[in-house]
Amino acid sequence: MPPHLSADHPAAQPPGRGSVDALISQARRLKGDVDAVRRDTPGDGSDPQERWQRALYDLALHQLDDLDTHLGQLRDGPAPAPAPPDRPAPAPPRRGSLLSRVGTAEWNLLTDVASWSGELYQILGREPGTAPLTLDELPSLVHDEDRPKLTTMVTDCLVDAKPIDGEFRIVRPDGAVRTVHMMGEPVLDSDGSTASMWAVLRDVSELRRCRSAVSETRDSLQRHRHEAQTEHRLAAELQEAVLPPWRGSLRLPHQGPETLDLAARHLPSSTSALIGGDWYDALELADGHTLLSVGDLTGHGVAVASGMATLLGAVRGMAMAGTQPGQLMSWLNQLLDATVQPALGSAVCCRYRPETRTLTWAQAGHPAPLLFRDGTGRRLNAPDGVLLGATSGAVYAQTEETLEVGDLLVLHTDGLVPGHSAADSVNLLLELGPRLGAADTAQDCVRLVVDEFGESERADDACVLVARVIS
Template sequence: MPSHLSADHPAAQPPGRGSVDALITQTRRLKGDVDAVRRDAQEDDTTDPQGRWQRALCDLALHQLEDLDAHLAQLREGPPAPAPQAAAPAAPAQGSLLSRVGSAEWNLLTDDAVWSEELYGILGRDPAAPPLTLDELPSLVLDEDRPKLTAMVTDCLVDARPIDGEFRVVRPDGEPRTVHMMGEPVLDADGGTASMWAVLRDVSALRRSQWEVRETRDSLQRHQSGTQTGRRLTVEPRESVVLPGRGPLRLPHGGAGSLDLAAHCLPAAAGSLTGGAWYDALALPDGRTLLSVGDLIGHGPAVATDTALTLGALRGMGMAGTDPAQLMSWLNQLLHANAQPALAGALCCRYRPDTRTLTWAQAGHPAPLLFRDGTGRRLGTPVGAFLGAGSGADYGQAEATLEEGDLLLLHTAGLMPEDRAHRLLGLAPRFREARTAQDCVRTLVEEFGGSGRDEDACVLVARVTP
């Protein structure tokens, strides 16, 4: 390919090798520092908008630093030596900087074009095919970007202006690419434009990173705005907010095998928004009892609406005699099909007093804990994904027979991580000494009420009476 020099501009001399080596060292050290920051951000909760924004910024910075590192390495090594005519040059590694930077020159006098092998790869063209002329090049470009390319080329050829702009192309395989083009006219001895050369760079990955930064920034701003709005709408003081599924349990007592019930909501740390944790107990027409606890993922006033919807549907299906597993399945479809899909963990138990039979199902939720004779254990957990996770989720069902004096503890995930359930099971001796379900709830509040948790938590205690 001819030298890309204007006739009236002397060739620039390469910088000293030592200064370039120093820049490469600084760039690689900075890459390592940015990558360390990115790894720290990656360990955060992936659902946090601020964390996603931080990781997107780090990805963008790494893309730019990797390109800078490769550019400096090329600058240090100097221009590549021409390859022998009989030997084809080795193809650059896929994804490397060299594979994303190509060059071309168009001779205006002969209408000939010369493309580098890398440019064929960027545009997805067969290297055996002839390079496209300037008149043919727009055929690869998206319709809306063609005027931009035409204007850049016209300004270069007519007014001898440098080219510096981007356009989008669609490769023959249908894959879109964003290409950044920089070039200059090559002048003849009379000052006329004899040819045009250009360097074309595939910046698709860089633009995707920049788009991700914008999207995560906007998401973070929306999240912060929603949080501020939620704080304004949350009634003060916090205790005055009446949420569905947290009221007093008014289940009739009496009869052999009946349940003594008590429940409580343990609020999150001061300053946290109200969450979607609930508990509920419902006397069914056939004499059975429906117990449930759950937690909708999210915060703020909108969660109260979703909680009311979930509880209303749960109670309605329970009154109709729906088994817990089927009930979980239909609730999952309901939340998944909602205009604003929600996710929830839930546990639903149906108790039959005459046989003391407990049947339950769960959806991404901690299993019930059973306390008997001063010891406690976790009941087996049937299969069940979060409610709202997908229309094809399966839900299993389990069954156990309780005895007089047994105590059943249901709690939401916000109380503590599941791997620390031993703390709850360790309360078995104190529960054995308790006379009522309410005494057990007081014990739970004493132990866990001041833990400064991030989420609201609900506990429901059911004790089988003689």
């Protein structure tokens, strides 16, 4: 049955077969290209961005497949009418063809006779030999929630001659729920009254599933981005609240120690949006000594920033109570070992006595401080100490170093020199000795280090702390 727009409009004639064949070839070639790109896209589906992209690929392929089959039907002409009840039904259409997804129907209001195409029986799950449902019977197949929608569309079409264009769900006899898109128009009699109604019904269940998958993955991606942005903001605010807000030359409370010129800088990761657990600190103690420390807690995000704040608070509290660096590291290790969420950390803790210019320090799996004197640098010999949280009951040794006026002490975390091993990083920093020795202030030294290594792509955060002995 050729669908007609109205009684006074002739049916459109199909285009030439050759031009349609060309369109089919182009559609299939484009589908092959899209499918190749989809298959070449790696991933395990754990990333929301990846799931969103793959859902879009699936939707595009589904729509290209629909275009291919639409063009095929346009080239081949309308499907044959269903066989009468006394004749055998035609073989079912091949899987994936348009005949299993699009059907036509006409309801004659004057004779109350309905006419369905064979493919509509398959869409609605009806036996081909049964009589087609009338407009009054059609709602029996429709999902309870969608019956008012169908009733409104049909009423508007029959009473007000409005075209039908809408979707509703049907419940097939086997219990399967499918989504059907219905388009149709009234056929007017010579006096302008509605004589019949024709419609094209298309099973769009798979298309809606693909679009739903795209929508869900897009929403998931947006939630993921929002959560990541929120976590980054919270971690950054926590880090800023905990680390000393040093600008220019470092100034400690009460003007800081008169014997040290201090400066520091935190260098964020250029490849991760999350805040790491690196810290630096300098604290003037009650006995006139100065605490210098740098450290790194493994991981990223709010939990790691919170853990870093806990460790830094513990370092400050124990140092203020007079705890020496070796014992301080042992208690930090016990603190990490007792936390609910296990973590690993590294740190260097130094206690400087200005009256003797003595530096007492300990380390836990961390790069040793670098000492520059008269333009020449060396790495201090590190006392024994394993990573914080690596083993219970670890003991940390401490050692002393006597400094001189003009000496420059550089404390840093891993990753200060991106793309190099720990040994190469130390060598590159030591090569800056003559330039660091010629610098006037600790801030100039930090600026020199940052100018040298700060612009490189870094996979993780890093910190550098410079202490210059001035008296």
